[in-house]
Amino acid sequence: MEDEVLIRLHLAEELRDSGYNVIEAATGDEAITLLSSVDDIGLLLTDIRMPGNVDGIALANWTRSQFPSIKIVLISTEIRAGSPVEFDACFTKPVRFVELIQCVRKLLPETEQGHSHGR
Structure with missing residues (x-):
C-alpha cells in the first residue's frame, strides 16, 4: 500500500511489467x-502512513494474524527499529525498483507470476 498515488501507480506498473498480478487499494481499510475477499495473494506492499482508519503497521499486523503466509514488504520514509510487526523486507523511499523486484522474486520464488497487493 502506498499513500502517494503516482508512486503507487509506478510501483504497480513495475511489478506488472515483471509478470506479477497486482491489486491496488487506496486505503488500509480497502x-x-x-485481502479478505481475494484468494492467492502472496505479498502485501505497504507504507506506514496511509489515509483512512488503518495505517500500514495496523494493516501489516492484521495481515500477519489473519494470513500468516502472506509476505509483507514495507516502503516508507519512516522505518523505525523495533516495529511491532515483523516485515519480510523494508525499503526506504525513494525505492530502487530493481532492488524491489529482486526482493519480490526472492520472497515469491515458487512462481513466475506472484500475486502482489500494492496500494
Whole structure:
C-alpha cells in the first residue's frame, strides 16, 4: 500500500511489467476488504502512513494474524527499529525498483507470476 498515488501507480506498473498480478487499494481499510475477499495473494506492499482508519503497521499486523503466509514488504520514509510487526523486507523511499523486484522474486520464488497487493 502506498499513500502517494503516482508512486503507487509506478510501483504497480513495475511489478506488472515483471509478470506479477497486482491489486491496488487506496486505503488500509480497502486493503483489508481485498485481502479478505481475494484468494492467492502472496505479498502485501505497504507504507506506514496511509489515509483512512488503518495505517500500514495496523494493516501489516492484521495481515500477519489473519494470513500468516502472506509476505509483507514495507516502503516508507519512516522505518523505525523495533516495529511491532515483523516485515519480510523494508525499503526506504525513494525505492530502487530493481532492488524491489529482486526482493519480490526472492520472497515469491515458487512462481513466475506472484500475486502482489500494492496500494
